[in-house]
Amino acid sequence: MGIGADANWATDGHVLMDPDSHVKFMARALLQLGSYIFSQMDPSIKARLDPEKFMQSIEYTNDHGEVISPPSWSGAPENIEPLKCQLLEWITHSELRASIVPGLYSQDWEKVRDQIDEGQLGLPPLTRPQSKTTSECFFQT
Amino acid sequence: MGGFGTTEGHIDNFDSIGALTTMIANSRIPDGYEAGRFHLLWLGCYIVLTPFKMVSFCGLNRHGGTPPIAPPGSTPLNHAYRLMIVLYPPQSMISQAGRLVLPLASLPHDKLLSLGPEVTSHRYISII
Numbered sequence: 001m002g003i004g005a006d007a008n009w010a011t012d013g014h015v016l017m018d019p020d021s022h023v024k025f026m027a028r029a030l031l032q033l034g035s036y037i038f039s040q041m042d043p044s045i046k047a048r049l050d051p052e053k054f055m056q057s058i059e060y061t062n063d064h065g066e067v068i069s070p071p072s073w074s075g076a077p078e079n080i081e082p083l084k085c086q087l088l089e090w091i092t093h094s095e096l097r098a099s100i101v102p103g104l105y106s107q108d109w110e111k112v113r114d115q116i117d118e119g120q121l122g123l124p125p126l127t128r129p130q131s132k133t134t135s136e137c138f139f140q141t
Numbered sequence: 142m143g144g145f146g147t148t149e150g151h152i153d154n155f156d157s158i159g160a161l162t163t164m165i166a167n168s169r170i171p172d173g174y175e176a177g178r179f180h181l182l183w184l185g186c187y188i189v190l191t192p193f194k195m196v197s198f199c200g201l202n203r204h205g206g207t208p209p210i211a212p213p214g215s216t217p218l219n220h221a222y223r224l225m226i227v228l229y230p231p232q233s234m235i236s237q238a239g240r241l242v243l244p245l246a247s248l249p250h251d252k253l254l255s256l257g258p259e260v261t262s263h264r265y266i267s268i269i
Contacts, residue, residue, distance in 0.1 A: 102183065
């Protein structure tokens with residue numbers, strides 16, 4: 001049994017990236033996936049991945065033959081605070097740009113800011129909706 | 142790419158609001174031809190697309206191009222091609238939002254493990 005024929009980052013990422021970047025990219029994607037899955041569990045047990053320990057648990061051999069781990073990640077799913085500032089800066093910048101785009105005049109930028117301030121980012125527990133929905137982008141068939 | 146070549150122009154809906162599109166004209170149109178023009182419809186102006194002219198603009202505003210034209214009565218030469226290089230700022234690459242679906246790895250039974258923005262963004266916001 002081989003792997004699927006579709007191009008993917010695990011198998012083909014080395015074409016675009018050196019080993020350091022490739023492992024870092026894969027490690028971050030796995031951390032995101034793990035955090036996303038844990039956020040579906042019962043919130044009272046607070047199951048989570050520690051981004052720092054997660055990165056430390058991964059090893060690979062770099063171009064110099066050294067066995068190392070990918071670096072820690074300040075933008076990890078649970079480290080939302082540093083990202084908030086960056087997001088707010090980006091929104092201010094985007095708002096300025098949007099002022100010359102007629103189609104975006106009606107965009108409510110204050111609402112976007114409020115979403116960030118109110119912590120609607122980060123990893124709130126995910127709950128099952130009343131009616132079952134399907135995701136087209138996860139486990140494609 | 143969206144539709145182009147229409148008199149109404151078009152909007153690049155997948156562009157990020159926070160960055161500009163840059164377009165490089167590199168056509169080698171024979172002398173005497175109309176070079177083709179790039180129209181920024183909202184500003185009411187156009188740029189004549191002679192070689193190595195670079196235009197940076199917001200693709201979320203309506204824009205469009207008109208083609209090179211051979212002189213009246215003459216048949217266009219075979220090598221009279223337009224060449225434009227367009228550097229888009231896709232929302233999926235530039236901002237937290239986006240529609241990017243990441244094919245991460247293979248799964249058994251010839252399936253693909255793909256991560257959507259629900260997984261790879263910090264509870265993404267749709268516009269930015």
